[in-house]
Amino acid sequence: MTTQTNFQVDQQAVEAFSKSNNEPGWLSSLRLDALAKAEDLPLPKPDKTKIAKWNFTQFTNHAVDSEVYSSLEELPERIKTLIDADTQKNLYIQRNNTPAYLTISEELKSQGVIFTDILTAAKEHPELVEKYFMTDAVKVDEHKLTALHAALVNGGAFLYVPKNVEVADPIQAVYIHDHPGATLFNHVLVVADDNSSVTYVESYLATDDIKESVVNIVSEVVAKQNARVVYGAVDNLAAGTTTYVNRRGIAGRDSRIDWALGMMNDGDTISETITKLIGDNSYGDTKMVVVGRGSQKQNFTTNITHWGKNSEGYILKHGVMKDAASSIFNGIGKIEHGATKANAEQESRVLMLSEKARGDANPILLIDEDDVTAGHAASVGRVDPMQLFYLMSRGISKHEAERLVIHGFLAPVVTKLPIEGVKRQLSEVIERKVQ
Amino acid sequence: MASTLIIKDLHVEIEGKEILKGVNLELDSGKIHVIMGPNGTGKSTLAAAIMGHPKYEVTQGEVLLNGENVLEMEVDERAQAGLFLAMQYPSEITGVTNADFLRSAINSRREEGQEISLMKFIKELDKNMDFLEMDQDMAQRYLNEGFSGGEKKRNEILQLMMIKPEFGILDEIDSGLDIDALKVVSKGINKMRGEDFGCLIITHYQRLLNYIEPDFVHVMMQGRVVKSGGPELAHRLEAEGYDWIKQELGIEDETVGQEA
Numbered sequence: 001m002t003t004q005t006n007f008q009v010d011q012q013a014v015e016a017f018s019k020s021n022n023e024p025g026w027l028s029s030l031r032l033d034a035l036a037k038a039e040d041l042p043l044p045k046p047d048k049t050k051i052a053k054w055n056f057t058q059f060t061n062h063a064v065d066s067e068v069y070s071s072l073e074e075l076p077e078r079i080k081t082l083i084d085a086d087t088q089k090n091l092y093i094q095r096n097n098t099p100a101y102l103t104i105s106e107e108l109k110s111q112g113v114i115f116t117d118i119l120t121a122a123k124e125h126p127e128l129v130e131k132y133f134m135t136d137a138v139k140v141d142e143h144k145l146t147a148l149h150a151a152l153v154n155g156g157a158f159l160y161v162p163k164n165v166e167v168a169d170p171i172q173a174v175y176i177h178d179h180p181g182a183t184l185f186n187h188v189l190v191v192a193d194d195n196s197s198v199t200y201v202e203s204y205l206a207t208d209d210i211k212e213s214v215v216n217i218v219s220e221v222v223a224k225q226n227a228r229v230v231y232g233a234v235d236n237l238a239a240g241t242t243t244y245v246n247r248r249g250i251a252g253r254d255s256r257i258d259w260a261l262g263m264m265n266d267g268d269t270i271s272e273t274i275t276k277l278i279g280d281n282s283y284g285d286t287k288m289v290v291v292g293r294g295s296q297k298q299n300f301t302t303n304i305t306h307w308g309k310n311s312e313g314y315i316l317k318h319g320v321m322k323d324a325a326s327s328i329f330n331g332i333g334k335i336e337h338g339a340t341k342a343n344a345e346q347e348s349r350v351l352m353l354s355e356k357a358r359g360d361a362n363p364i365l366l367i368d369e370d371d372v373t374a375g376h377a378a379s380v381g382r383v384d385p386m387q388l389f390y391l392m393s394r395g396i397s398k399h400e401a402e403r404l405v406i407h408g409f410l411a412p413v414v415t416k417l418p419i420e421g422v423k424r425q426l427s428e429v430i431e432r433k434v435q
Numbered sequence: 436m437a438s439t440l441i442i443k444d445l446h447v448e449i450e451g452k453e454i455l456k457g458v459n460l461e462l463d464s465g466k467i468h469v470i471m472g473p474n475g476t477g478k479s480t481l482a483a484a485i486m487g488h489p490k491y492e493v494t495q496g497e498v499l500l501n502g503e504n505v506l507e508m509e510v511d512e513r514a515q516a517g518l519f520l521a522m523q524y525p526s527e528i529t530g531v532t533n534a535d536f537l538r539s540a541i542n543s544r545r546e547e548g549q550e551i552s553l554m555k556f557i558k559e560l561d562k563n564m565d566f567l568e569m570d571q572d573m574a575q576r577y578l579n580e581g582f583s584g585g586e587k588k589r590n591e592i593l594q595l596m597m598i599k600p601e602f603g604i605l606d607e608i609d610s611g612l613d614i615d616a617l618k619v620v621s622k623g624i625n626k627m628r629g630e631d632f633g634c635l636i637i638t639h640y641q642r643l644l645n646y647i648e649p650d651f652v653h654v655m656m657q658g659r660v661v662k663s664g665g666p667e668l669a670h671r672l673e674a675e676g677y678d679w680i681k682q683e684l685g686i687e688d689e690t691v692g693q694e695a
Contacts, residue, residue: 385489390526391536393486394594395514395543404539408530408577 034150049299066095096182114160121158137220156187161196177206188219192227201232210238221249239266253279262426277311289413292325303332306342315346326358445496456658464633472655475690482606486520517601521591528578585616592623609643621646641673656689
């Protein structure tokens, strides 16, 4: 018997999808179990943004088939520019729900590094994927959207770096949304084993013909003892796309997770970036830039929670709001009891470019331990007229002066992105959005 | 080419309060003018108003650069026409390197297609930074961000030397400088001295004039130029202070808002 669901994709469809992918039993069960939970669980409650009427659940297709790229030559021009083709040996490109291109160097393969699409990984490396997939970092039953994600995951990547392996060059993923009927339930799982290090950089791009659509992204990063993960991302999904994106990291003893995130979606977006500093001496750094335009509504919650002694967490968020865009920036530094000598620092700055734009920066420190240090800074304001006067007094036009101030305002994050092509992409997207 | 900057009967208000009450001054290229005067007499207001500071409102008068009224121009147009203001408190701008900013400033005064070549720019920048005894890494630092007071002043003079305006207005370029920095800044200004460059230096310390010999010295009080002369006027001010001028003119309180 098939249970009726309120979603377009029911139990039968999920079973069929799982079967057509020859998925292992644990994944099929996990999906069906999650689907049942998704029925009853409530939506998440991002602080200060009402999302009851947002569409996260109504869409036509669970998955679509897209053409693969047999070589990088076939890529559209704007994707080509993202990739440093001469040097990029580790690259995954996904087109809608289809793994469309994959290359990984022999060197990394021989060291035991695994990099492939998530559904293939579930089949070929079930022991690893089952162990980490929505078990520690993000749980299936947190709310309706995590459960729905687990039930419907239809794309994403898996990256595993074995013990003592240091991957020097950045690993790159590109997710292209170019089918108007496609829905992305993208899952990225990065596991860096003891004493390893890796840099992963992803770009989400959409074509102009994407109208109404739903994207639900979960990224999990597990940095084991003394591991180091740098995670860079540029999200640039279309105006008609409602996005839920949850990026979460767990840092073990002496490990470090760095996020450098360019949040450039044109549609309504709920974003959570959470780093759990579990191990002693662990370190989390979250850098984020946002440009909002049109009438989009966004909520960015950035949280670093400390359990480890001597753990350090840093949050830096800079947002530019124009037109009638509005964004809430919630920054949370949380220190649990026992996390002595922890340090939680955060800074949120919002620059408003128009009368109708709205920005709200809420720094929150939740501290349950005495022997710690913490600090926060937040500001919401307009372009400083004295800065414009100074630049213009050297002959620079008002438009160019504003451009310089805005780019400068966002530079602290842009410069941190580890791949030149992606850094360029972010600069270009910013240029386009703030014009 | 000889240029002129003529300030005629300039009246300026800030937030409804009149600060300048009819300033008249004529500058020619090739000459260095110094405006002196105690604090609160309108000197910095004059500098800011000429450049078009957004907080100052000109209620009367003209500022003519080679016959054209710059008060009708936007701030960037005034700069492109040949004016430069070295500011007392330069803004800090994150994310914009000193070098990128300078190149944009230079190119803003050039036609499209006539931009300065990168090689030539770097050569000139290196040369001028050496001359001003600035660390080379200051070119790649963000504009004025974290610069000390002295570094900011040197950086203003570096911009002056790179941009090469027809008229430079230097607002308290000497305040807060130790003697070594003062010498370096003076050296930069003296290097600019020449037929094609006119300068208006605003200061309330005579000590700058130990290093820069002015052609003309003016004293401002109560929002007007009350006395003008040659270098000897500065020397007398150094020796005797301002009281003799106040007595001569019957001024009790020299600051703006007081009437003779």
